[in-house]
Amino acid sequence: MVVQVVGDALARHMDVDLLTFVGSSATGKLLMKAAGESNMKRLILECGGKSPFIVFDGG
Numbered sequence: 001m002v003v004q005v006v007g008d009a010l011a012r013h014m015d016v017d018l019l020t021f022v023g024s025s026a027t028g029k030l031l032m033k034a035a036g037e038s039n040m041k042r043l044i045l046e047c048g049g050k051s052p053f054i055v056f057d058g059g
Helices: 002-011 025-036
Strands: 018-023 042-047
Touching: 002 018, 002 025, 018 025, 025 042
Parallel strands: 018 042
Antiparallel strands: none
């Protein structure tokens, strides 16, 4: 699948310093592994869950 190839390439690329990802926990784990095997880049992951919420001050 093209998305897997692109995600793996970004996670392993030595010139990429930070990746953000929103999606499944399984894919997040794959990104963590690939990023750790390259330059230990920072990751911002929002994994799992299918019910996002927006919380306001008055809520």
